[in-house]
Amino acid sequence: MLSLLRYMKPFRGAVLLVLLFTFLQTLSELFLPTLMADIVDKGVVTGDIALIWRVGGIMLAIAAGGVLCSIAASYLAARSAAGLGKILRQNVFSHVENFSLQEFDRIGTASLITRTTNDINQVQQVTIMILRMLVLAPLMCIGGILMAVSRDPGLTTVLLIVLPVLGLAIFLIASKGIPLFKKIQVKIDALGRVTREGLTGMRVIRSFNRVQYEENRFQEANEDLTQVSIRVNKIMGAMMPVMMLVMNMATIAIVWFGGARIQDGYLQVGDLMAFLQYAMMIMFSLIMLSVMFVMIPRAQASAVRINEVLQMQPDIEDPKTAAPAQKGKGRITFQDVTFYYPGAEAPALSNITFEANPGEVTAIIGGTGSGKSTLIHLIPRFYDVTSGTVSLDGVDVRQLTQEQLREAIGYVPQKALLFTGTIAENIRYGKEDATDEEVARAAEIAQADEFISAMEGGYEGLITQGGGNVSGGQKQRLSIARALVRRPEVYVFDDSFSALDFKTDARLRAALKQETTQSTVLIVAQRVSTVMEADRIIVLEEGQIAGIGKHQELMETSSVYREIVASQLSEEEIA
Template identity: 50%
Template sequence: MLWSLIRSQLRPYAGAVAAIVVLQFVSTLTTLYLPSLNGRIIDDGVAVGDTGEILRLGAIMLAVSLVNILATVAIARNAAATSASMARDLRGEVFGSVTGFSAQELSRFGPPTLISRNTNDVQQVQLVVNMGLMFMVSIPIMMIGGIIMALREDVGLSWLVAVAVPLLGVIVGSIVYRMLPWFRRMQESVDTVNRILREQITGIRVVRAFVREDFEERRFDAANTTYTGTAVAVGKLFSRVFPLVMLVFNAATVAVWWFGAKRVDTGAMEVGALTAFMQYLMQILMSVMFGTMMSMMIPRAAVSAGRITEVLETRSTVLDTGEPLAIPDGPLAVEFRSVDFAYPGAEQPVLCGVSFIAEPGRTTAIIGSTGAGKSTLIGLVPRLYDVTAGSVLLGGVEVRDAALADLWRHIGLVPQKPFLFSGTVASNLRYGDPDATDEDLWGALRVAQAEDFVAAMPGGLDAPISQGGTNVSGGQRQRLAIARALVRRPEVYLFDDAFSALDVATDARLREALRPHTTAATVIVVAQRVSSIIDADQIIVLEDGRVVGRGRHTDLLEMCETYAEIVASQTLEAVQP
């Protein structure tokens, strides 16, 4: 899986990879040629006192070394640039896949693991690619070429190579095999640490409100200790590699000098040849050491590649149809026809047989107890989920038969938990319409009852907004989210409990200002507070995922027991001291 991922990602950089391969050939061949030149200087120059031969061979050796240096520098630069570019593209692909996920896939993976897969896991693959581009050709050529050149110098010492190289291979292979499961646990531990840290940061107010700092610290310490234990286990295995490699390395060196000296003493071998053989053995063992480094990185990168591939191969359950139907422009009705919906793996459906029509120029409100399926119902219109049975129509077109981009351009959604992006007030509002003028923005703020506090902020429309809108209150965040939807001027407005953080007076003013702004639009409002929907043209009452009441406020008080109970409970709360 690792190699297939790398191969597919490096395909656009085939030219750069080919250049690196050529440079590696040049660098490796020059490296293999240098010990032979050194041996000839000793045997042909120093031994006979031929200064001219020493200078001639020395000049060749200097030129070869210069070519080797230039090739090595070029390899390092190109390898770093190519691996970084590949990582950039891979992060872009993962991000593109995630942005195409429906709410179902996002819930299955979870934000913490998606973040770590797009950062830590991609980085592991990048490191392997960088090392591979630098040594993928030189290591095998250095090993094979070094053996051949060593045999040219002296066959009698070749048994040392035949013993040292396989021994190193067995040592490294056995340790790498034991590392693979630990690397998988390490990446899973990273996910756990990220998840707990993210929960604690986003839920810090809840943690402090319930004085649970000690509990959260213990929970994080447990996850952190697990990650540390895994890293220590990997480190212990890793720490065995280089001492064993160096033991073989030094033992081979001693053996070469010991047995080589005897061969020189008997005249079977010259001093220059022994020196060259020693250098070739060093090159062979050094290539094995670099291969060892690569081997240490490959198992973890293989785990990371599997996690990345899982994201890339996951297909959204909400997909564009092959031949989409165009949604007509103009006022659009939203119709639910016998809609059922169940979350994957759930024993009971969330919605059962829901049918109603939300008409243009009218406000349709949805109310019900907690868990009745209100937010799920409204999420079916923009296809955050797809219905299990039945159909949802927009302007007479089944939403699954329309192109997603076409569907979304007709809808303005204000979610239950409004989210603001880091930037300014203006940049957040222009998410609704990038071409909106400042006058358009102020007009939307005026309707959303946000004009006063935005005007009071330093910079007005250019006032900074922190990530998530943490530098404004909950009510201000809701009003800015409403203004963002108003800037878009869609044919359908979906307000998912979008007035819950507003006081009664602000809520009333906003609804009054909103009415003339949405005269031709279809408005669907999910609400917990009866006062927010009392003037709605149609109220849909949900209970356990079923429609148990439909009509205006006064009619439902008489006809729908569930609605009457909701009104009575809120009235009782209002009059209690």
């Protein structure tokens, strides 16, 4: 928790003012019972009306000042805490954007969302309490004790008995509740994960009639969180009745013994009233501290989770001294590349060596799980190789900054992803300053212009969240247009034609061939028809190269390729 407070530096002035106003508020509250005692003992008892009006006016002025200080302190504390929350959210999001896929796999998307929202909100709320109560409660407690002793040292014996009882009750309740607060954050993670999977996978859930199953999963996670919340609220709910019981018992004891001391002449009525108020202040300050001690561990659990994200260093980092980028070429070279996924016993890729040159189409084909997408992910450094090198124009990609490297690549993912906004905005995601003509040209090459013109609004037509209002093939074509508009040196198509019909696929590949004559093109595909005309076909089997060559060469030399072809084409088409 303390490590996160370093982000409060921009609000140091406001924090100092909070402490000052809180201190003044505490002084005003501590001074009022003394003035009230003077009114009773020197005004009411003696009938001095002028003194009552004079001291009463001073009390009103001090009370008004205390209220103004309280309002100012609350406003500045809330503003500072909100600023802290804003900075933390920005820093967490910016840091997460630098993560490689390995860090996302390690923490999980649902947990990252919870940490960026719920956990930061917990820290923000507790920061307000700390700024207000951290000064207020101790000052009120210490000041109340000193003022109570100054009124009547003999009555403080009651406090010596009551305060340890109150402290013990607080300790017992907090020790039971604090561990449960930590569990709650984990349960929120689990509920967020189930909710996210249930909402994003709705088509699959309905297609397999698993709605009831998902409802049961959600109910189980929801019930789990509810039960833990009920348990902790039951425990914390017992705090206030116990506190009030102790305080009322203390009040009775003070009045009882105070009355006896008044009768014996050791104490005046006004002093007893003031002592009673100071006792209430002391006990209320302990209650405030107890609330803080309960809330801080919950925020601490959230702060640990936030710090875990902020302190996690990406496995993939930019070099301290980046190599100069070779603009305008785009040759990709794999040299004896082997890659293991974290924790895996067997390599996903073994001893991969090939070269993809500008002006050529290099296709990668193989069975499911053969390592096609893994190989493609090594080019933009979504993962780093375990051994060997991946080079761009003779420069190891690890010697380039990620921005330099990815600026040279137009990547179309296996699963087409669109963002909320217009069609033009989604295409311009590949090149922010693309002109209308460039956007239209990219869409035309991607065979997307026809369905775009048919949509309401054309290029200004809206895409809903996740591209829910367009088909899978339309999403793929818009993803391809997004890559084309940046005119990179290297095009990477990761099974990006799977949702297209054969006719559209053929037209798109013909248009791409004319557009990418100066670029390096790598295509991962399942269809033989997509790769047959490639300048180089790489056949993968179980993470190893089972053949490299053109279609006809592989038909003669690679049994794996022949099996793939035979499974998709008729004998007439093969001939």
